[in-house]
Amino acid sequence: MKTSKHTFFCNNLNDLNLPPDESHHAVGVLRLKSGNHINVTDGKGNFALVKIIEPSKKNLTFEIVEKFQQAKPTTNIHIAIAPTKSNDRIEFFLEKATEIGITEITPILSANSERKKINTERWEKILIAASKQSNNHHFPILNELTKLHDFIKENNSENTQYYIAHCEADKPRTELKDEQITQKNNCILIGPEGDFNLEEINLAITNKFKPVSLGKTRLRTETAGIVACHILNLIS
Amino acid sequence: MKTSKHTFFCNNLNDLNLPPDESHHAVGVLRLKSGNHINVTDGKGNFALVKIIEPSKKNLTFEIVEKFQQAKPTTNIHIAIAPTKSNDRIEFFLEKATEIGITEITPILSANSERKKINTERWEKILIAASKQSNNHHFPILNELTKLHDFIKENNSENTQYYIAHCEADKPRTELKDEQITQKNNCILIGPEGDFNLEEINLAITNKFKPVSLGKTRLRTETAGIVACHILNLIS
Structure with missing residues (x-):
């Protein structure tokens, strides 16, 4: 399973963009660039390795490389x-x-x-x-x-x-x-x-x-x- | 076992006084007075319920009411x-x-x-x-x-x-x-x-x-x- 060391939150992976605070962290703080790989998670068990398309500080866009699912905790x-x-x-x-x-x-x-x-x-x-x-x-x-x-x-x-x-x-x-x-x-x-x-x-x-x-x-x-x-x- | 809600550290209970920082905390911060009861512990398993004699901010003195010992942890x-x-x-x-x-x-x-x-x-x-x-x-x-x-x-x-x-x-x-x-x-x-x-x-x-x-x-x-x-x- 390929992953990146950086993980970002996005309510719906299919939106193909990060919310403003996550975009700012990725681009303004971590200086990630177009073509870099990051992980994106929806916090509901779905996550993906994605490639940054547009490294905007307000609305980073990405394309999905590979999708994953994490099993729910059993208890x-x-x-x-x-x-x-x-x-x-x-x-x-x-x-x-x-x-x-x-x-x-x-x-x-x-x-x-x-x-x-x-x-x-x-x-x-x-x-x-x-x-x-x-x-x-x-x-x-x-x-x-x-x-x-x-x-x-x-x-x-x-x-x-x-x-x-x-x-x-x-x-x-x-x-x-x-x-x-x-x-x-x-x-x-x-x-x-x-x-x-x-x-x-x-x-x-x-x-x-x-x-x-x-x-x-x-x-x-x-x-x-x-x-x-x-x-x-x-x-x- | 009678105890107080305040516990202070003293290297040797038989010294019958608290070190300066503990004295300051008892008298300067908590405003404890002569006759108040406190717990004193040596951190080596010995502790006592004591009565404050002289509530000095630099060198609180006490008399021991009752001594106790706490068993060492088994592991x-x-x-x-x-x-x-x-x-x-x-x-x-x-x-x-x-x-x-x-x-x-x-x-x-x-x-x-x-x-x-x-x-x-x-x-x-x-x-x-x-x-x-x-x-x-x-x-x-x-x-x-x-x-x-x-x-x-x-x-x-x-x-x-x-x-x-x-x-x-x-x-x-x-x-x-x-x-x-x-x-x-x-x-x-x-x-x-x-x-x-x-x-x-x-x-x-x-x-x-x-x-x-x-x-x-x-x-x-x-x-x-x-x-x-x-x-x-x-x-x-």
Whole structure:
């Protein structure tokens, strides 16, 4: 399979051109020229080796050399996480979870949430950049910021195993790493800096979210998200 | 076990005082006062709940209320990693690996290394802060920046299993997650942005470093370090 070291995003490969920001990166930053080969991905599993025809900074055009398809992940990892107070920390989670293989992200608002707004456009850019970097042609789905109560009520599919990771050591929890994954879809709730409160934990458990621990050490929110994603990736 | 939410570092608990930077943080930043309780740890497994006597910004003194000991980790995780070009990235690795449970870190210089110097004092501070945050009273050991060739030659203990994680897909590798951990000590080499070169990989393999892969996706250096630490933590 021939590929280039540079990968660009384009919503539909058959458009035969890159959107303005990707065109600018290719031509304005990387100085790519007519005749150079690049990879183009649609983030939905389709990608192609293409040849640059017109190296325009606003609307790079290309012709397709060879098309490829990447198989969908066999299991889905959906993490619903309270954004951290520090943007750097949650953005690092987004990047690392994407590299590891997350498939869906829902930012959630919980009682102890320190951050109540997110910059969706910036988050999307991070997910796209990390997907390209890790050769993942299925970009993760990013959902809207959702209240925890709504999330719990709306997420009750029979084909999904739901988990809640919390730090209440005196409440019964199993180790996520010891779980037997039987579902194609797995979804886990990760709390904010101050953890979920007891009412939230109980609501989740009543609604079939299985309480789990992510290990013996105390983890920051973004680390818990990375570790949960990695465990689900390893055991599924 | 009674504890406080604030933990401070002190080389020897019996000194009954905090070093200047920790004193400043306790009194100048957190405004702690005489009679307040704090945790003090020596980073070697000993910690105590103490009561502040003299809340000096330069030399806080305390009396010990109760002493504790934290058992040593049963297995050691030593990661030898090429520092990334971006300080943020390698510092994020330091923090996350510490939260997960790394016990020893060696920064290494390899042929493709983009960063050839490190700020040891800053790295130490990150390791201490992350250890305190995650309730780990055994701080990771930080070794000096070492040339890869020297590291490989000097590390040949019979009680350690050595690994090298590299990205040469056409060279035989096993999955680290499928390894059977039999040694108390485990050590893994993580390469720079441009990976190890073939000569380095061959030198490591000749010197009993087992070649491994960390999963199916392409990971950045700092992500590879975090993932390797987490896998060793899970399987050992």
